[in-house]
Amino acid sequence: MIELKGISKVYPDGTEALREVSFDMSQGRSCSIIGPSGCGKTTLLFILSGILKPSKGKAMIEGKEVVSPSKEVALILQDYGLFPWKTVYENVALGLEIRSHSVKSRISKKERKRIVLSLLQDLGLKGFENHYPKQLSGGMQQRIGFARALALNPKILLMDEPLSSLDALTRETLQNFLLALWKNNRMTMLLVTHNIEEAVFLGEKIIVLSSRPGSVVKIIENHKVGDDNYRNTEDFLEKCRAVRRSIEGGVT
Ligand code: ADP
Secondary structure: OOOEEEEEEEEEOOEEEEEEEEEOOOOOOOOEEEEOOOHHHHHHHHHHOOOOOOOOHHHHHHHHOOOOOOOEEEOOOOOOOOOOOHHHHHHHHHHHHHHHHOOOOOOOOOHHHHHHHHHHHHHOOOOOOOOOOOOOHHHHHHHHHHHHHHOOOOEEEEEEEOOOOOHHHHHHHHHHOOOOOOHOOOOOOEEOOOOOOHHHHHHEEEEOOOOOOOOOEEEEEOOOOOOOOOHHHHHHHHHHHHHHHHHHHHOO
């Protein structure tokens, strides 16, 4: 379970990014966070992943306060975070290699190779192991970023606008991919987006934030996520309208 309890964040230069943000989500559920640009969405994910400390309030995962990065949590960023001088294989293997240096979680080279090759197969990247990121399309690069995070078998996947630099068709394909990933693995998934349809397609719960300082305007339950053909239903359009109304209400 993820719990945010009255999180506020003021940066050292006095910028108030978040004010009293509270919500929770159970294990294995999906949640979208949507709000205008600059309202503190990234700040919130950084706090949850233990990279930043809140000025006030607490972020809790499974009942424990988040005070440093945890290996159960993976963070996927918008710009893919790939190393251009490393091949696809090396980029995907990176996290596993770093982890295998830790005595506690040693993973043999053979096992690392098995994990990476199986993920490359699942993500449609087989045959591209020796390519470099810039030789591949944006959609493929983002899938490398997903593969790298998934290699570590996280329980919680935090994503910061992971699809926003992709063209509309690729974006839709990867939204379908993320939905299938979540349905098959039942990991806890928290997605930051500024795209209303994406928030509704992927989030069982949609947290609408106000403009800066971000505070919760509304929490919209969206239980039909994952239903067949949800994207083309009247319910889907109605949820999109509800989210739009809430965003408009929260922009000052
Ligand atoms: P979002 O992801 O919703 O676009 P961010 O969390 O990136 O918003 O930023 C929220 C606000 O905090 C913005 O006004 C941004 O300029 C500001 N901000 C982000 N990082 C810092 C920082 N390190 N120091 C000062 N202000 C920051």
